[in-house]
Amino acid sequence: MATAAHDSKLSGQGHTYRRFKDGDHEWDNMHDKIFVADTSHKCPTYIHKTPPCQGSCPSGEDIRGWLQIVRGIEKPPVGMTMQEYAFRRSTNANPFPSMMGRVCPAPCQTGCNRNDVDDFVGINSVEQYIGDSAIAAGFKFEAPAELSGKKVAIVGGGPAGMAAAYQLRRMGHASTVFEQHPELGGMMRYGIPGYRVPRDKLGAEMQRIIDMGDITIKCNTTVGKDVTIETLESDFDAILWTVGCWNGRGLFVDKFAETPNCVSAVDFLEAYNKGTMKYTAPRVVCVGGGDTSIDVVSVSRRIGTLANYAENAEDSATGKLVHGEVGEKTASAVTLTTLFPLDQMTAAEHEVQDALKEGVTILTEVMPTALVLDENGRAIGLKVVECVMKGNMPVAKEGGKETIIEADIIVSAIGQFGKLDGIEALNNGRNQINADALYQVPGKPGHFAAGDAVRPHLLTTAIGQASIASETINQYLRAEELKKRPKVDKHHFDLMEKLHEAGLDPASYEDSRSEDMRGTDGAKYAVHNYDDRSKNVIVPSKDLFLGHFNTVARNLRTEDVPTAEEVLGHFAERMNPLAEADAINEAKRCMSCGMCFECDNCVIYCPQTAVYRVPKKQATLGRYVATDYAKCIGCHICADVCPTGYIEMGLGE
Structure with a gap:
């Protein structure tokens, strides 16, 4: 009787016999709702990621890297000027900085995270400065003295063909370039007018590649007419087809x-x-x-x-x-x-x-x-x-x-589409040449293809394809296993190379390991609290602290554009280069997405003085700061104030 009355009363109030409501089965601990500094299991790690400018660049240039050099953040080796160091970093991916700085439509600038602050960094203008400075200073490309003994036929002397000759020579392989036109350059010479691509600078960038040695040039030579495919297969160890698209x-x-x-x-x-x-x-x-x-x-x-x-x-x-x-x-x-x-x-x-x-x-x-x-x-x-x-x-x-x-x-x-007269065996039915992800021609061992012949696109796309094709050819010539390409397939900054350049190579693991391996943050055989995710991650602007950056107007190149009344007979170059000071100031607008640019925010704002500058003699780009984990309380302030997205809270997961 009592029970029934009690049940009736409870049911009128909407109650049940359940002790807990939905969700009440979890512990209600106020500490979970507030910040508890001394119990966090996460501490900062330094994560190198790819910036979107580089992620958007079809030739995969380390754009952030050479901007860091021009602005003075990354220091050149002793005895090398900023201009030469920037030139060498730029041309790891693309041997034509003077040309690309003028004519590339710059998808890198469209991808630039700075667009979410004010306006993109003028990447093209700084690249032109690097390229023109290199020509004026007479910088040369380095090539190994020892050759592999292998020879590559490159059919087409345009941007893809000459970029491949350059990359292959750096790897120790000789090549012969067969070009149907009287001069090298492909579409850079025969498709773009001289007031956009000055012929003296185009010639200088082509000659710099030839000067590496063991690159033979045969102009006025059409493969399929003057030379047969069978002859190339007999005389060379590999063939790279970079014939372009010469039909409109x-x-x-x-x-x-x-x-x-x-x-x-x-x-x-x-x-x-x-x-x-x-x-x-x-x-x-x-x-x-x-x-x-x-x-x-x-x-x-x-x-x-x-x-x-x-x-x-x-x-x-x-x-x-x-x-x-x-x-x-x-x-x-x-x-x-x-x-x-x-x-x-x-x-x-x-x-x-x-x-x-x-x-x-x-x-x-x-x-x-x-x-x-x-x-x-x-x-x-x-x-x-x-x-x-x-x-x-x-x-x-x-x-x-x-x-x-x-x-x-x-x-x-x-x-445009290809003109494959005389080499019809390579025609895929669409007047182009098929190539796989490694730029091999399917079903034709020893044949590779790159550039517009594979997929008509930008000059810089052809150069990027040539770089990957060259690596594939190198592995093929050395009878190595062909490696899978990374998700973000670019020319990345390499901290280990930078440490080697500075004489800071990590010690041998076997020589320096100890029996007690429970604490290794002081060991010299590894780079601690650092992870290179650049081959997998492109850092978006939402991962940056954009509030750090002030609005700064672009340093614009001036143009001498003729009016309708002046244009007849006007063949002077329209785009004027940046002066050195303007190039440096424009490079300073780079937000260094995915890499420390030594702003000191993490050091200044750390409440425990756990984040500290690496001693100067041990420091280099990417190793400017470190963390004392005995002091770190996991407050994540350093990650919050990092402008570049270089710091993430981790190590506990």
Whole structure:
């Protein structure tokens, strides 16, 4: 009776017989809710990670590393200048700093964490400073005196081929480069005009590679025509195909291929850069939106047309006609069409703005729909319509405005593919060469491929592929097991190399180990409380203490861009280099993501004085601070105030 009444009363209040509510089975300890300094099991560790600039760089340069050198954080070895040390760090990955500092569209800058503070670091401008300084000082590449006795045939003397010759020579392998053009450089020479790639500096960076020795150059030689694949297989221990993409993709409109005055940007720029085309038609229309299309329209404005122009414009653009003496010139009317809004074009923003200043008309968000032909089958105009992008494809806008652009020559700059005449056995059916993750050609032992022939992309992409392919070739020539590539496949800072450079190599483990191994933080055979995760981790901005960084304006390169009235005959370089002081100041804007840059925050804010500076004679980049774990209470303040994300709380897990 009592029980029943009691049950009724409890049930009215919503109670049950359960002693604990959900969640109450865990101990309710107020110490779990507050900070208890002396019971934490976590202490700081120093974790090297890859910065996103390097993670975004297709050639994998240690960008943070050479910025640290230029700014003065990382000191060069005794007897070496900052400029030379930065040059040598930069060219571990990419032997063309002067060129890349000028023409690379800089995905590193897009990835830069500093974008979440104010504006990206001007990586390109500092790289140009490094490259130009190296040329002015006459720095040379080092190469081992002893050779392996192996020989590699490199087919193509562009950025990929010459980068591979450079990397292979550093590994002790001789090579012969077969180049179809009269000079080395590939698309850097025959696809980009000289006012963007100064020919003297391009020549200097090419010659520096040749000067390493045991790199034979055979220009005006086409493999598949002048030399057979079988000859290469007989005479060389390995073959690297870096033949590039020398066919331009035509527009997706009827009769483009058979219309004589419709040409590719590849042919147009090659003719200009060879010097066989010194002027063009009065009305030029180019379809594109990337850097190549900007080169076409900017070249067209510079070379102009003849006052009494009376030839087929395609003849000089495709090499059928070689221009001799040039008479009186006038400017050509030049129009560029693109599928995208102005701020979404794939060309570098400053290139787009320069073209507009030079008098190029740019029609955005339009797609070509048809050629307008005369009675002779020649194009006299291009019909375009307003469009929108659906995924990766343009679609005509419903009720969109149609425009006919008058033209004497129409240039397509919408992509490229390989020219594999004579080497059809390598053609994968898409006018490219198949390659696996290690840049081996499947089913053809001893054959490797890199660059645009594998996947048309940036110059720096070709250089990065050549570097990996060279390592694969090296392992193949030495009959070593081919190694799996790391997740973050870049040229990383190596603390052990830095310690060796400073004469701070760890002692031998066997010589210095003791019988009692319970405490090893004072032993000299290891680098303590440090972990290199750079081959697996790219550090995001959320892992940094962004509040440490003040807003600092970029140190901009100045440009000498001609106006529409001045552009005719203007072939001087537009981009001026940074002065040394400006290059240093720009490098100082680097936030050193994933690596200590010696700001002292952790030392200053540690309440236990547990974090301390490593004695100067034992210190180097990455080993500037250490922790006394007898004092550390695991408060994690050092990790909170570390601007670069270099400190993590660990060791207890």
